[in-house]
Amino acid sequence: MALDNIFSIAGSALNSQTVRMNTIASNLANAGTLSGTDQDAFRAKRTVFKAIMDQQVSPHDSTYKGGVKVLEVKDDPTPVRRMLDPGNPLADAEGYVYTSNVNEMAEMVDMMAASRSYQNNVEVINTARQLMMRTLDITKA
Amino acid sequence: MNVLDKALGVHPQALGMRSQRMELLARNIANSDTPNFKARDIDFKQVMQQTQETALVTTQARHISQAEADPTGGVKYRTPFNTAFDGNTVELNVEQAQYGKAAADYQATLNFLEQRVSGIRKALRGE
16 A cells, blocks of 8 residues: 555655754764864765665665665865964964864754754654554444 | 445545555655655546546557556656756645645545445445
């Protein structure tokens, strides 16, 4: 029955949105991270989603019929900021430290979008569950 | 068995199709943040017509059946009101509204089915 599939589809979305919220939390936590070199500076992580096509098998060996998964977690390409702070123990030979490229405003907005998507999928599951229970009650009609 | 099928009418098939449509809408909602995902929906009227007796009848081997002519099963891509930068055509508000309506439609079909079942039950009991 197609109503069963809704649980795995919306479940995959809940999973993906959780990964997204985790990366956002990590980005926000590292917003103030300083580093001594350009390469070592923290770069914000971005999750890239991909639709699961029919009949694709998940790593846990259950068949999802459609849904969404996290394809990859990529670094934000925005350049990191260089800041003159000779007193900092991390500063390089010229006295510069490198800050992360996390944009806190953008992260907060992204987090709200992620939590809204999560709520949407919870509602989808709730509705499907209610309909399923009602369908089972057909024997009592 | 055939008699019971007839007594239930078109509603069991309709219920299956309604739940299929809900699955498709759930898929759209799940992929609301996926780049290049295109929202899809079922043309319910068209699919229902194919299951009715009014559907094209194939009497010869070379006739093309309606299922062959449209292998998508009535699944079509949605035309979005606005386009997004990442090529995603899911509009969450639209999908939510459609999902709510689909749930109501499902319950309506379920009500019809319940009435038929209780009718059959009464007939069997001879009340």
